[in-house]
Amino acid sequence: MALRARSNGVGFVDRLKTGWTLTKDSVGVIREYPKLLVFPLLAAVASVFFLVFLFLPLVLADVIGGGLEYVVLFVLYFLTTFVSTYFAAALVYAANETFHGREPEIRSSMRAINGRLGPIAVWAVISATVSVLLRTLEDADNPVASILRSLFALGWSIMTFFIVPVLVFEDVSATEMFERSGETFRDTWGETLGAGFGITAIVAVLGVVLVLAALVVSAPLVAAFQGAGVALAIVLVALALVFTYLISQTVWGIAKTALYVYAAEGTTPSQFENFDFQTLGGRTERRATPGSRSDRRPGESFVE
Template sequence: MATNTRSGGLGFFDRLKTGWTLTKDSVGVIRDHPKLMIFPLLAAISSIFFLVLFFLPMVLAEFIGGGLEYVVLFVLYFVTTFFSTYFSAALVYASNEAFHGREPGIRSSMSAINDQLGPIVVWALISATVSILFRILENSDSPVAAIMRSLFALGWSIMTFFIVPVIVFEDVSTTEMFKKSGGTFKDTWGETLGAGFGITGIVLLFGVGFIVVALALSAVVATALPGVGIVLAIVFVAVAITFSYLLSQTIWGIAKTALYVYAQEGVKPDQFDNFDFETLGGRTEQKANTGSSRGPISGTFVDD
């Protein structure tokens, strides 16, 4: 069983090291199961589709005014949150399948998440409502509103950090869904956001590297064919940015699943042998989930 041996917070270089280890182990999972990147791709495609679909209604609503713009925004936030959560949940489920040595399937993972459409709808409604509140505070000229928005945004991020794994693995009420997510973050992974900066920074470096390579290849072509070189530069950079985004989202989904599984069950996936969960704020005792958990753990993990 995991025990908490950490004292004090993570320093800057500790965060980078933690982020690097989480990233490296998560990339190892992606290497073995590259199809996991399809879920963030589907989420991105759905978001772009609805943004394009709602562009004209949003323009008309802004022109008409009277609060209609908030109604259209609410619907847009709802549908984009619903589909992004749906595909994120499928990624969490598929990651857990990979942790247990099973081949994660695209259709089978989404089929499994179909049983959780109710909680996803509830979460999308609440998230859309909060997003509208953020927008109202953002449009306010009051400095008090700006402070409230910043504090609210921080608290909301903490409370909902593990909301998708909770939806996938737990059978709880709406209130318990938020308490479970926020409680997991607060009690066991308070440094996770700090480590997340490490993950974000490392993936950003990867992205910059991809873009530099893309521009270098385009420059070689441009020396002979300037027009073709410019087109290739645009295409290569777009591909590099897209790949970096998908890689980042997939890494986050895998890492968050591993963190949640360990936080709840005290065991870690074989793929994360390089990562010391305890120094990130591990648990002092195993939490009981009797009667409320669908059980992320069902396979062979290495007991920590």
């Protein structure tokens, strides 16, 4: 089910405030279940592996030219999109487990997503194709092409924002996944943008604090043993940035899942009791949609 958005006089500033609340509640879920950080970590490791593995072929293809570089880029985009979507889907599944009072498990969440490998692969092919297209527009020395690329990239980001929850919770075709993702973004656009500002602010502050802490900790060693101190500072700063990245990705996954669950089910996850979903958009009218969950219990998904 999807919920139709209707204006009820809620201003954008109010949406930003509730977006901040949504972000804090998402961080609260991480505090309760820190194991959720494993999913973006696995996605990052897998993506780095493919980047390293295909680095030399990409360089050689770029030297040879003739369009071969775009073929290698397509393979790279497909593989990285597939693995990142797979682990992001596992995170969404695990987050939904917590929303419905169940303990999230890493292995069981990944096993559940194994039943959605087909739709994930289809999405990865489409995403890789679009990424190559955007790359060709970027390489074109044409201001019009640059403008078109920027506009298309923005629209693409909006239309695909909720792709991962749709892949996890709905049995939809390739075209329907974009329709459902776009509908969910439309129905939650204020909360989504508000959450974006909230997540950006929290992550930025966290990153700055961790980097400063790393520099402070390594400062005495730098003064005594410059080489070892600088090496320690580099390692600690790198760890701080990695941890900040993991927090950012996990918070986004949890927040997207919460927004999607409310937009699709009309229910508020218990971890988000401070976040008033119902009054934000006046979404009280439901309508049937392709691949809807009307025939399933709350919290049930297509993955098993």
